[in-house]
Amino acid sequence: MNSIIKYLKDLFGGIKTLLTGMMVTGYYFVHPKEIVTQQYPENRKTLVMLDRFKGELVMPHDENNQHKCTACSICEINCPNGTIEVISKQTETEDGKKKKELDTYIYKLGMCTFCGLCVKVCPQDAIEFSNEFEHAVFDKEKLTKTLNHPGSSLKSKQTAQ
Amino acid sequence: MTEEIVQHDIEQEEYLLNMGPQHPSTHGVLRLLISLKGETVANIEPHCGYIHRGIEKMCEKLTYQQIIHLTDRLDYLSAHINNEAVCLLVEDALQIEVPERVKYIRTIISELSRLASHELWWCAFGMDMGALTTYFYGLRDREKILDIFEETTGGRLLQSYNCPGGLMNDIHPNFQKRIKEFIPYFRKKLPEYDELLTGNVIMQERTKGIGPISKEDVISWGVTGPSGRGSGFACDVRKHHPYSAYDKVQFEEILFTEGDSLARYKVRIAEMWESLKILEQLVDNIPEGDYAVKMKPIIKLPEGEYYQRVEACRGEFGVYVISSGEKYPVRVKLRSPNFSNLSALNRMAAGFKIADLVAVGGSLDLVIPDIDR
DSSP: OHHHHHHHHHHHHHHHHHHHHHHHHHHHHHOGGGOOOOOTGGGTTTOOOOTTOOOEEEOOOOTTSEEOOOOOOHHHHHOSSOOEEEEEEEEEOTTSOEEEEEEEEEEEGGGOOOOOHHHHHOTTOOOEEEOOOOOOOSSGGGGEEEOSOTTOEEOOHHHHO | OOHHHHHHHHHHSOEEEEEOSSBGGGTBSOEEEEEEETTEEEEEEEEOOTTOOOHHHHHTTSOHHHHHHHHTTTSGGGHHHHHHHHHHHHHHHHTOOOOHHHHHHHHHHHHHHHHHHHHHHHHHHHHHTTOTHHHHHHHHHHHHHHHHHHHHHSOSSSOOOEETTEESSOOOTTHHHHHHHHHHHHHHHHHHHIIIIITOHHHHHHHTTSSOOOHHHHHHHTOOHHHHHTTTOOOOHHHHSOOTTGGGSOOOOOOOSSOSHHHHHHHHHHHHHHHHHHHHHHHTOOOOSOSBOOOOSSOOOOSEEEEEEEEETTEEEEEEEEEOSSSSOSEEEEEOHHHHHHHTHHHHHTTSBHHHHHHHHHHHTOOHHHHHO
16 A cells, blocks of 8 residues: 555656646746747847957958058967968068068968967057858868958058057 | 577676767767676776877977967866966966956856856756756856856857966956846746756656765765765865965855765756855955056976866866976876766766666766867
């Protein structure tokens, strides 16, 4: 007799715990406003990323197609993965002085671990992280990017003022 | 063959079964070679190395600033805490006193990481038991914490917010407001975890008394963190060797004495309540000041050996560095909690059914990249 009582007790106790859990799921079933799921590909137009989000490295250019990078290569030295490659060229100014100038700023997105050291050490604040996060491509070559725009030049101190 | 001989063979012969490296309930590329007698586990032999990246060796060619981002890749769910360990070691070796503000912010983000990690563990543990629903409820709350991280640090999973001497940048103006919103929200949602899973009859049957381990065994196998505290081993580094701002907050070290899977489960649920308590004490009292000390661009540690330990989400995380006075370390050894926790799996699960192994493994909360390094 005792074993029957224990069996029934276990049975109904078990059903009660299952119903307790069902209460929670049932609550959200009848309260659809509390559901927090974002319909991602559909809401791409209204999706706002938080401004500090580290998506990919970019080099901001102003309206005259000028950037701030002086090709000092500090970011290249500080990068732990060899993600950044700064290629510089020697140019001569009008008064005959030799000057180092940025030729190509290569950024290999596939190797980047987003540690943020390059942005932190840059003395000119020439690079920053953008919020772009859709990096998927079909071709691996497309992950190697050139950050300075074609025909861009260094923002001189006179124009900055 | 007659039925008797077949029966005899099943009982006597050892059957070797590979669980993993591709198995959903090992939570990564862990391979367990299991000797079975019938359906009972006789012996478990973990085979590591499927995600070995040689991080300790890589550290020997990197500067101290660059090492930090590699420690993210060990236990990715306690990324900030691992970073903090390296930073504390460098600051300790150079005898730099970081501002109080840095200590408070580091502690807040550590506790948020712990909450996020335990929430994800809770999701995955429910799923190991066959309850898919828990996954959605846990991730719903974890998302709120990840948004706080994203706003202040710029990273959601791997924050990269620490650097020797302080933090990468100051906290976002919304940081305190968001945490103050999150604490009452999560206090309301946490009882749902108990309703959904803790009291559930299937969950109780599958974890109560399953995978027990004694306090002596826990100490001799070096099991730390919530898994060790489930057996009554008082090993909380935050309590016994306080670092950052942990000496300024009141919290309890959660100890259970049963040592079974349910005890390890309960420790983590109770730790979530404690983390909320710590957050409440700190969030309003962040002192004013600098967010970092100005450091030299090239950090050279004085010659010698250094060790720093912190309480990561899964146990004690330690960094051991030998320096010869150069900008690169000579040798880096990382003491990862999961490696020690995994070694005790055989002690816990041997003698139980193979289905129980999944429950025991889930209650240990293993993160595989932390095991292989």
